[in-house]
Amino acid sequence: MVSRRPWRIGLLVLAVLVVAAVLWYAYLTVRVVGDLNAAVGDARSARSALENGDTEKAKPYLDDLADRSTSAAKRTDGVSWGLLTHLPVIGDDARGVRTVSGVVSDLSGTGIDQLLQAADSIDDLAPKNGRIDLATVKQLQRPIGTAAAAMAQADDQLSAEDSSGFVGRFKTQYDDLASEVGTADRALSAADKAVTVMPSMLGADGPKEYLLVFQNNAEIRATGGLPGSAALLRADDGKVQLVRQVAGNSFGERPSPVLSLSPGEKSLYTEKLGTYFLDANFTPDFQRAAQLWTARWEERYPSDQLDGVMTLDTVALSYLMRGMQPVTVQGVQLTSDNIVDELLHQVYLRFEDPAKQDAFFQQAAQQVFSTATSGSVEPRKLLPALRDAADQGRALVAVDDKEVAAELEGTAVLGRSLTSEADAGTYFVGINDGQADKLSYYLRYSARLDATYCSDDTQAGTMHLQLRSTAPKSVATQPRYIVGEAPPGYPQGTQILTVRLYTPPGGRFGDAQLNGAPTQIKYQQFGDRVVGTVFVPIQPGTTSDLVLRTTAPANGATGVWSTPSIDGSGGYTAARSSCG
Incomplete structure (x- = not known):
């Protein structure tokens, strides 16, 4: 009779090896998950500190984030973890954890360091006496560009993973991280574009003139609202000023369109698209509306040679007032919370005369803009406000400079075209x-x-x-x-x-x-x-x-x-x- 002892010994050894492997992977998983959870906590604390302008408080969190994420990346980059990625059921989760570990580690070593460097200088972007220091803008180009490239790579890596098969809480955490990184990628990409084009747009190579159109959302138009007010904006070596402001209805009606209209435009919008300044944005094509506005403005003011058109609507003005002290117009105190109601509704109840309504709107827009460009608003609050306005189609530009337009291609701030x-x-x-x-x-x-x-x-x-x-x-x-x-x-x-x-x-x-x-x-x-x-x-x-x-x-x-x-x-x- 054949002894069963060797089989029993073999099974016992196998069982011990299996238990040891399970314990090892359990230990490895606990350490990795612990490192990642701690890293997430550090990231949130660092972000909160940075949003409040306290870079010194953020540094210890970022240092710990680097240590934790590097530890997780090393543990998931080895052979042991690699074997897990090939197993059924849990393999995709293991790959997801390895991706997250690598992404966070890479960001803590490159992108976040550069972002911290930029954050230290962001307050220097505040206008002083209406002027933005273009030298500071140029100094920010390299760190913001590096951080943007790192965040874009992180976004690509996280987006490449299919999280639909991830288990339970990890799926939620992965999707949350991917969403946060995606948001940061878009914000940094916009910041990178902004610091790249700002010197040119702000007159580093000579004065620039732009038509600034304020849109009134109380009477909706395809690009946002009735162009109730327009102003000449001049930028020279970083100094920005409103030179002239007029009511949109002061342009009246031309006997014929200011520019030739296509048969399709005439059929859809009638000739009013080109005969009325107020109706140039019947079309959602902002680039076309900008052409028509420019032609009307330069017709009236032939000495003005516009380099582009910018637009803000009333809701965008409310965003700019975040963190801004209230402004007072004709005895009415305007804040971020009430300016939309005051400009789009209360003014019509307060004044019967349309001229007085327009005057109130113009004064409010001028004061908000002047306050924002005088240095009374912190850049870390002003820049997110502009980003939100651009994302919602409220802050748009059309520029003649082809190089600047090419840089802005694909961003929310460049007005779209049909x-x-x-x-x-x-x-x-x-x-x-x-x-x-x-x-x-x-x-x-x-x-x-x-x-x-x-x-x-x-x-x-x-x-x-x-x-x-x-x-x-x-x-x-x-x-x-x-x-x-x-x-x-x-x-x-x-x-x-x-x-x-x-x-x-x-x-x-x-x-x-x-x-x-x-x-x-x-x-x-x-x-x-x-x-x-x-x-x-x-x-x-x-x-x-x-x-x-x-x-x-x-x-x-x-x-x-x-x-x-x-x-x-x-x-x-x-x-x-x-x-x-």
Whole structure:
């Protein structure tokens, strides 16, 4: 009879080895997870300190972050951890942990150090007597550029992993980290672009002149709002000043368009696009609106040779006032919290004369801008405010300098164009007030594109627009200048919106429904795009839902640019492609 003792000994040895391996991997996992959790805590503490301008307080956290992340990276870069990445069920989690460890370690060794160096100098960007030190801007180019490159690489690495199979809490933590890094990547990329173009735009090589257009969201236009005020902005060796400011309605109407309009423009917008300064932004194409505004301005002021156009809307002004002391205009104290209500609503209740309304708006815009450029706002608060405004389509530029425009390509601050190759996959949603009123103060809306299917390199989707009026029933008692003239059959306070949706080049629209029922919509060709126009009435306190089926070629990134409104929506939003 064969003895079973050797088999038992073999099984015992195997069992011991398995237990030892389990214990080793358990120990390894506990140490790695402990290091990563501690690193995350250090990162949050460091970020809080940096946001408060305390770089000295941030340094110990960043040092510990470097130690912890380096430790985790070394433990997950060896053979033992490598074996885990090939196992079923837990293999993808092991790869995710290794990716996170490597990313955080790399950032702590390069990008964060450079970011800390830039943070030490960020306050030096504060304007002094209306002038920004361009030497400081140039000194920041290298550290911010290095940090931006490191963050972009980190974003690419984290995005390359599919977290859908990760287990439990780790999936949440991984997605949170990926989101934070993605946000930081976009912010640093924007900062890198900003410090690259600022010297040129601020007159390092000679004076620059820009048209600064303030848009009034109370009367919505496709790029944001009625261009109620415009100013000449001059920049020379970093010194910025408002030279001249006028009301938008002071330009009146020309007998013919200031620039030649295409047949498509005449058909969609009528000749008012080129005859009225106030109507140049009927189009969501900011670059085109900038051309028309420039032509009208230079026609009136031929000695001004504009180098570009910038725009801010009223909500953007409220962002600029974050951390700013209140400003007083005609006895009214304006803060970040109340300036939108004061400029877009209360001013119309306070003054019956449109000239007085315009004067109040102009004075407020001038004071906010002057305060922001005088050094009364900390750069670490001003820069995020400008970033938020740009992300929502509220702070846009169009520049003649081709090198500067090339640097800004792909950023939120460069105004988009219907004819740009960079927007070949972009749907545009342009909303215009259909009557002369200030009811857009009550408008809230959202735009969303849902992918449905892909066939033969054509992606299909569904565009959803929800438009809501927050106007109270009593809005009918407000001055006629606010409520306008209601169309027949509708109560006073009804908003009439002209909604235009633009497909990407080669795209098409299908069925359209308004509030669940088929609706009349006018389709027409506009260059390579198709435009659908629908007039949407919204009575006080009601909501309208517009749904359209769409198809478009699958040629790169897909997204939606929509008109910014009062509630924070607007700007560009990426959409999932139905073609992967």
